Amino acid sequence: DAKTTQPPSMDCAEGRAANLPCNHSTISGNEYVYWYRQIHSQGPQYIIHGLKNNETNEMASLIITEDRKSSTLILPHATLRDTAVYYCIEVGGAQKLVFGQGTRLTINP
């Protein structure tokens, strides 16, 4: 079972920042936080990952709290194409991803 907790759904206005929270209160010291998204009917797409420092790439920013028990994925200027299900995943070794239910993000015009 997935060990992270995410809100089932969120809405955001086009052009605004979308902030998606994730709770991972049982994360261990060597586990990373990975974010993927799945646009309708397509395979999931990797977005970003982090261990304890904040991370930024061309798609998003990841803010991890100092105690590492939660994180926030930020899409700085959401577009309609960002409408998708977003998954937050704790990952240790063994190259295995355990997907939960994710957050269904809807970007509204």
Next chain:
Amino acid sequence: DAGITQSPRHKVTETGTPVTLRCHQTENHRYMYWYRQDPGHGLRLIHYSYGVKDTDKGEVSDGYSVSRSKTEDFLLTLESATSSQTSVYFCAISTSGGRYNEQFFGPGTRLTVL
């Protein structure tokens, strides 16, 4: 898109028949994975491979077998399909260099078992 293709993309079959799904990659990545996705669920790992002839079970491996005789192909076989195996199946690969959890997914195969 990491050069991943899946075939067939859609298949309808009957209970009790064998079914093989193929995942093909063009970039010689070491790790390959098979997932299934059902309504109301996230993806669940069936089997994965970490090299030619090297495979291991995931969380929902019962009723499935896999084979990897060459780097570019990872086959998923349902020996005797059941209605509970109706699902969308996704193949994934991960790149090398330690970034094993950055997985790239194929377009999926929609399987219906009647």
